[in-house]
Amino acid sequence: MTALGLMGLGVMGANLARNLADHGVQLALYDPAAGVAQHLAQDLGSAGTACATPEALVAALAAPRTIFLLVPAGAATDAAIESLLPHLAAGDVIIDGGNAFYRDTARRQAACGASGVHFLGFGVSGGAEGARHGPAIMAGGDRTVLERLAPTFAAIAAKAPDGTPCFARVGDGAAGHFVKTVHNGIEYAHMQLIAEAWQLLRRLLRLPHEEVRDLFARWARGALSSFLMECAVRALDTMDKDGTPLIEHIVDTAEQKGTGQWTANAALEYGVAAPSLAEAVHARCLSALKDMRLAMEASVGAPTMAFAGDVKALVAALERALLSANITVLAQGFALIRAVDAEHGWGVDPATVARTWRGGCIIRSTLLEPIAEAYAAAPDLDNLLRDRVLWRRVTAGDAEWRQVVVTAVAHGVPVPVFSASLAYVDGLRTGRLWADMIAAQRDIFGQHGFARFGSPGRHHADWATLDLTSPAGGS
Template sequence: MTAVADIAVVGLGVMGRNLAANLADHGVTVAGFDRDAGRVAAFADAVPRAVPCATLDALAPALKGPRAALMMVPAGPAVDELIAALAPRLAPGDILIDGGNSHFQDTRRRAAALQGTGIDYVGLGVSGGEEGARHGPSLMAGATAAASARIAPMLTAIAARTEAGEACFARVGPDGAGHFVKTLHNGIEYADMQLIAEAYHLLRHGAGLPLPRIAEAFAAWNAGELGSYLTEITVAILGRQDGETGQPMLDVILDAAGQKGTGGWASNTALDLGMPAPTIAEAVHARCLSALKEERVRAAMPRPAAPLPGTDGPDFVRAVGDALLGGRIAVYAQGFAVMNAARTAFGWDMDLAGVASVWRAGCIIRARLIGRILTALRRAPELPNLLLDPDIAALADGATSGWRRAVGTAVAGGVPVPAMASALAYWDGYRTERLWADMIQAQRDFFGAHGYRRTDRPGSFHTDWTAAS
C-alpha cells in the first residue's frame, strides 16, 4: 500500500470516527482500522479521503513517516493489547497517541515502557463528547515537548476555538499529565452537574416552583456569572416534553444516575495527594446514593409539603443562584489545587493557566468562570488555590449570604443538597485560621501515641494522657 495517510485512527467507534472526520475536514488524510469490519466500512463512507485498512498489517504501510497513530479504544487492558500489537509495526520516531479516558498512572507506565523503543507516547485528554469530537474538542496532551510539537498542527486544527479564535489544544505536561488533567476535568464535571441538579431539586421540591419558572431562573443565571455549557443545556432540559406521554422529560426519567469511574479516579487521586476535594467526592457519592433506588423507596419518609417556609419570592431564587455560584467556585478551586499538588508530586512542568485556556471552549465544563480563573493564574502562576485570588474570593464572598440561606433552608426542610453543603464547608474551612484538628491530634496521641505538634515550638510531642496533669 502506498504511504498516503498523515495519521491513523485505531478504534472507529463514535469518538474515533468523529475525530477522523474532523481531521479530514481540515485537510488531514486519515487511515482507519477497527476489528469491526462494519465500522471500517462506515468510516470509509463518512470520511473524505479515508484510507480504510482491513488489518493492522495494512495500517503502518499506509502512513507517511514519521508515523502517528491515534488509539480510540476503551481504557484498560484493551489499550495495552493494542500497544503490544502496534509497537512491533512501528519504528523509532513514530508516535502512539492514546485518546481514551485512561488512568494517568497507566499512561505514565506505558510511556516509560516505550522509552527504550524510540516510539513517543502521548496521553491525550479529549473532552466535548460526540459533538466536540466532530466539530472541535478540548485537547490536553501529556507528551514530550518534541512529540507535542510534531502533532500540534493536526490537533490545533481540529480543536475548539474560543471567541477570540484561540485553539483549545495544549501540552499540559509529560507522560500522564494529559490524562490527569482530563480526570480532574471530569471530577469538576461531576460536581458541577450535581450542584445544578441540587439547585433544580431545591427550587422544584423545596420552593415548589413550576418547571417553566425554574427554566427562567436558569436562563437568567446563564446570562451572568453562571453562564456555562451545563447551565445552558439545563435550560433546554427543563423545557423538554416527552413525545410519548406529553409529560415533562424530567418526570419520566428515573432518578438514578450512572457513572464511568473518572469521578472516582479524581477523588481517589486527590486523597492520594493529600489534597481536599470534598465536593468532587460528594458528587460521586451522590450518584452512588441515587443508584440505591429500591432501598430509597423502602426507606422513604413523608416530606414537608412545598413550598418550604422562606422559599417564596424571588429572593430565594437568587439565594439558590448564589449557592450554585459559590459551589462552582469552590469546585474549581478544589480541582486546580489538586492539579497544583500533582505538578509538584510528579515533577510535571504543568502550566495551570494553559489548562484553563483549553477549557474555555469545546469541553463539557466550559464556563464564564474560566475567564476569571485564567486571569488569576496568569497573574500568579504558582497560586496554590484559586480562593487566594482576591477577585475570585470576592465573587465567592458576595455569594455567601445567599449560599448559606439556600443550604440552611434545604437542611431544615429535609431536602438533600450534599454538594452545595460540602462546598460551603470547604469555603468556610479554607478561610478558618484555627480548625478542629487540635482535638484530632490529641485523640490520636491518646489512643495510639502518634504524637502531636505544638503551637509554641517545633518538634513532635507525646503526653501520657492517663497520668495526673
C-alpha cells in the same frame, strides 16, 4: 499532506475522523469490528483508507507514523498497543485519546519508550459533538513530538471566545490524562450543583416547570453561563410524547464511568482537600440506591417539609450560592492538579489549562477566563480562593449561600455539594480548626504525637487516666 492512523471508529472515533478529514488530514482507518473501517472510508472519500489489520494500518502510513487510539480504557487500550508495537519503528508515535488512568499512561509511555516509540496521552473533552466540530484537547508528553503534531490538532480543536484554539500541551508524561481526569471530577461537581438547585426549585419550592426553565435560561446567559447550564435548559425544554416534560419521566439514578472516582481517589492519595469533588461521586453512589431509598421512604417517610418562607428571596439566594459553589469546585480541582503536578514534575501551567477549557470541553464557562487571568498574574498561586477578585466573587454571596444550605437542611433536602463547598470555604479561612482534638485522641490511643505551639518537633503527653466506670467527679 498530514497523515494519521485512527484505531477505534466508534462514535467518537468516527466523528474525530470527519473533523480531521475536513482539515485536510489523510487517514488510515482500522476498527476490529467487521465493515466499520470500510463504511467510514466510503463516507470520507479520498481522505480515508480502510485497513483490515493493525499491521496494514501501520503499513499505510509513511514514517514517522502517528496513530491515534480511541478505544475503551484499560485492557482494550493495552491490547491495541500490543497489536501495533511489533510493526512500529523508533520515532513513531501512539496517541491515546481515551479517558485513561494517568498511572496507566505513565506505564505505557515507559513500555513504548523502550522500543523508541513515543506515547502521548491526550485528554479529549466535548463528547461526540465536540469530536466532530471541535473538542478541547489536553496533550501530555514529549515537547518536541507535540510541537510537530500541534498544528494538526490545533486546527481541529474548538476555539475559545477570543479565537484561540483549545489545544495545548499541558505538561510532560501523563499530565494530559490527569488534567482530563480532574476536568471530569469538576464536571461531576458542577452537574451535581445544578441538580441540587433543580431539586430545591422544583421539589421544595414547587415552582412550575416553565418558571424553572426560564430561570435556568436566564442564569445560562449571565454570570452562571456554562455549557452544563445550557444542557440543563435543553433538558427542561424537551417534552415527552404526551406533551409533559421528559425530565419528569427520567429515573433519578445517575451512572458513572470512573473518572470522578479517580479524581476523588487522587485527592485522598495526595492529601488534597477536595470535598466537593468527592461528594459529587458519593451523590451518584447514593442515587444508585433507588430501591433502598423507595423502601426507606415507604417505611419511615420522606424528610422534606413544606416551605413557608420567601420564595423570591430563596431563588435569588440560590443564584448567588450556585456561582460561589462553582468557583469553589474549580479551586479544589486546580489545587489537586497543582499538588499532583508538584509530585510528578510534569510542568503543568494552570493558566494554560484554564485557557484550554474555555471552549469545546464539557465544563466550559465564563468563569474560566478570570481563572486564567488569576494564574497568569500569579503563576505560583496555591489556591484560587487566594486571588482577591475570585474571593470577592465567592464571598459576595456568602449570606445567600448559607441561607440556601440552612434552608435545605431544615427542610430535609440533601445538598451534599452545596454543603461540602461551603464547609471547604469556611475551613480554609479558619485559623484554628478542630484538629487539635483529633491530634490529642490519636496520641492517647496510639501515641502518634502532636505539635505544640511555640515548641518544635513532635510531642507526647502523659494523658490523665479517666475511670469511665465511675460517674464524673466520683471517688
